[in-house]
Amino acid sequence: MKRVAFTVCGVALTLGLAAGGARAQSSTVPASPDPTMSRDVESEKAAKHELEVARHYFKNKKAYYAAFKRCQELAAGYPEFYKIDEVLYIAGMSSLYLSEGKGKQKPVALTPEKKEEFAPENMREAAREYLTQLVNDHPKSDFVKEAQEALARLGGEKPKQEQ
Numbered sequence: 001m002k003r004v005a006f007t008v009c010g011v012a013l014t015l016g017l018a019a020g021g022a023r024a025q026s027s028t029v030p031a032s033p034d035p036t037m038s039r040d041v042e043s044e045k046a047a048k049h050e051l052e053v054a055r056h057y058f059k060n061k062k063a064y065y066a067a068f069k070r071c072q073e074l075a076a077g078y079p080e081f082y083k084i085d086e087v088l089y090i091a092g093m094s095s096l097y098l099s100e101g102k103g104k105q106k107p108v109a110l111t112p113e114k115k116e117e118f119a120p121e122n123m124r125e126a127a128r129e130y131l132t133q134l135v136n137d138h139p140k141s142d143f144v145k146e147a148q149e150a151l152a153r154l155g156g157e158k159p160k161q162e163q
């Protein structure tokens with residue numbers, strides 16, 4: 001009796017698995033989603049997380065170096081991110097604050113190139129670039145007013161370069 005029960009269960013399991021495989025190959029199963037769509041969703045999700053971390057460093061920890069580096073990578077890696085205006089704002093203000101020696105965290109300068117990159121005059125120039133891009137590309141952003149005030153302290157918007 002046990003042998004018959006095991007045989008019946010084995011046959012039922014085999015048929016169930018075979019039917020599932022056949023259903024997966026049938027045309028009634030919807031096509032898999034577009035791989036570029038899932039990648040975009042994943043990219044947006046990753047970018048959103050990076051922005052949340054940068055925002056935390058910027059607002060709560062006053063760790064402007066960490067916030068700047070995160071936003072610098074975000075702006076370069078996700079230029080179509082739906083919150084790019086906030087990314088530009090945090091990058092610009094962080095670099096401005098670093099140029100003024102503000103914050104609880106100082107840039108780690110291990111090499112002469114890094115030391116040059118984070119020199120106050122270079123950080124002020126980076127601030128002008130990010131804030132100018134914010135003002136020019138996102139004029140309806142909630143961060144424009146503060147960006148314009150910071151740009152006034154920096155000597156105005158960075159002039160557009162001829163290509």
